[in-house]
Amino acid sequence: MQLLYSIPLVLLLLLPVGSESASDFFAYERGKCEIAISDVLEGLVKTSLRRLTNPSERVSQANLLQYDLYTPRNPQERQILRSGNVQLLRKSNFNGKWPVRVAIHGWTGKSTTCYNAAIKDAYLSRGNYNVIIMDWSYQAMDINYSRVSKQLRSIAASVAKFLHFLHSSAGVPYEQIYLVGHSAGSHIAGLTGKHLSPARLGAIFALDPAGLSQLGLGPTERLAPTDAIYVESIHTDLELLGNPQGTELSQAAIFPNWGLGQPHCPNATATEFDISCDHFASLFYFVESVRRPKLFGAVRCNSLKSVRKFTCGCNNSAKYTKFSAVACPADSYMGGEPAQPKKGVFYVSTLRQPPYGTADGLVHMQPPKMSTIRETRRIFA
Numbered sequence: 001m002q003l004l005y006s007i008p009l010v011l012l013l014l015l016p017v018g019s020e021s022a023s024d025f026f027a028y029e030r031g032k033c034e035i036a037i038s039d040v041l042e043g044l045v046k047t048s049l050r051r052l053t054n055p056s057e058r059v060s061q062a063n064l065l066q067y068d069l070y071t072p073r074n075p076q077e078r079q080i081l082r083s084g085n086v087q088l089l090r091k092s093n094f095n096g097k098w099p100v101r102v103a104i105h106g107w108t109g110k111s112t113t114c115y116n117a118a119i120k121d122a123y124l125s126r127g128n129y130n131v132i133i134m135d136w137s138y139q140a141m142d143i144n145y146s147r148v149s150k151q152l153r154s155i156a157a158s159v160a161k162f163l164h165f166l167h168s169s170a171g172v173p174y175e176q177i178y179l180v181g182h183s184a185g186s187h188i189a190g191l192t193g194k195h196l197s198p199a200r201l202g203a204i205f206a207l208d209p210a211g212l213s214q215l216g217l218g219p220t221e222r223l224a225p226t227d228a229i230y231v232e233s234i235h236t237d238l239e240l241l242g243n244p245q246g247t248e249l250s251q252a253a254i255f256p257n258w259g260l261g262q263p264h265c266p267n268a269t270a271t272e273f274d275i276s277c278d279h280f281a282s283l284f285y286f287v288e289s290v291r292r293p294k295l296f297g298a299v300r301c302n303s304l305k306s307v308r309k310f311t312c313g314c315n316n317s318a319k320y321t322k323f324s325a326v327a328c329p330a331d332s333y334m335g336g337e338p339a340q341p342k343k344g345v346f347y348v349s350t351l352r353q354p355p356y357g358t359a360d361g362l363v364h365m366q367p368p369k370m371s372t373i374r375e376t377r378r379i380f381a
Contacts (some may be wrong), residue, residue, distance in 0.1 A: 026077070026078060026117055033114035033116075034112045034114065035113070036115065036271050036280075040108045043108060062161070064138040065134060066135040067134055068133045068134075069093070070124065071094065071098070072124060072127070072128055072129075073093040079091075079093060081132070083158065083165050089170065098130050101131050101132070102133075102159075102177065102179050102180065103119045103120070103132070103180045104136075104186075105136070106183025108140055108142075111135035115269075115271060115280060118287045119283070119290075136188070139151050139155065140184070146213055149212070149214065153221075155188055156191030156194075160195035163196065163201075174199045174202070175200070178202050178204070179201060179205070180204075181204065181207065183209065186206035187209060187222045189206065190206070193226075200228055201228040203231070204223070204227055204231045206231065206232065206234070208236050208237050208242045209223050209233055211242055211243040212241065223249045231249070231251050231252075232252045232253075234282040234285065234335065235254065238255075238260060239371040240275070240371070246304040247343075251342070252341075253345050254348055255301075255307045255348070256348040258310060258347070260371045262278050262350065262369070263350055263351065263369065264353065269284060284356070285334070285356055289334055292359060293333060294359060295357030296335065297333060297334075297360070297361055298346035299312065300332070301345045306345070310368055313347075314326060326365040328365060329363075330361050330362060349364045349366050
């Protein structure tokens with residue numbers, strides 16, 4: 001997990017970048033969203049230069065956040081909302097009678113990246129939603145993750161104020177608000193839920209919640225199962241960037257392909273570094289589950305240990321050598337829209353090609369695959 005801390009900025013600049021840039025219209029289509037690779041490199045360089053030229057810079061966290069609104073009436077062109085600005089809210093297409101879904105990117109993320117476009121498009125494909133993509137890129141574009149993680153609580157406090165503003169100004173019930181956080185954004189989502197207590201959000205979907213600095217924190221300092229009415233975590237990168245704590249973080253902890261190497265990696269989506277493909281897999285699986293809520297059948301495991309030991313299966317009796325011959329009836333389903341509450345630890349299998357799930361009501365047990373990070377180490381060894 002120390003690998004990313006040790007990558008010098010010079011090495012980052014030598015990595016390949018994508019050529020596309022975001023246009024005026026935002027969608028998960030070529031040329032309409034920003035590829036994470038180029039975005040990360042540019043952002044890290046700008047942040048490093050800014051900190052060198054103005055090391056004592058102090059800016060209010062609330063003023064650094066941006067909320068991009070998309071609805072069926074403006075599916076590709078954002079409308080910017082600001083906490084407390086009633087005039088902007090009333091001029092926008094925000095509809096207080098529609099469910100609210102808020103996407104929160106992770107470390108080195110930005111609202112206009114392709115994975116956020118994928119989330120937005122998936123929800124709008126289902127009907128009338130207020131989809132809000134929260135941008136905290138000013139803080140996130142920082143190679144020092146420890147410094148980033150120390151700001152998550154204050155960022156969450158600002159997000160909570162924004163959600164309270166939507167609740168009080170537009171009459172949105174808190175239970176109609178879901179937060180979808182990726183990586184460090186998962187912990188921002190959880191901390192936001194804590195700030196709103198005793199009110200409770202409808203659901204938090206934590207997409208490969210970050211490990212790194214969060215591994216040593218208690219439930220009051222990171223995502224926890226009580227941060228919303230329902231909290232689900234989807235773990236796809238236990239080897240590098242993800243968090244193995246499972247049900248310490250959520251009510252339902254789901255481990256696609258044992259949380260290790262994902263079948264379509266490295267970089268089948270061509271939108272992120274090869275080394276982080278497993279980490280972003282949770283996001284793309286979730287997107288497909290929103291479109292088709294019964295796409296990813298899940299089988300319940302006895303415990304987190306049974307996932308780590310690869311002994312989870314039909315009635316928890318399948319063994320490693322039998323996976324290729326076992327198809328277990330699904331106990332429940334991963335992700336989805338609306339949320340499908342469940343409790344415990346679950347295994348999910350996926351395919352190499354989109355939409356990744358089988359939609360046959362079965363869980364096809366597979367042996368664990370070497371993760372992207374291990375493959376990368378082997379190539380450069």
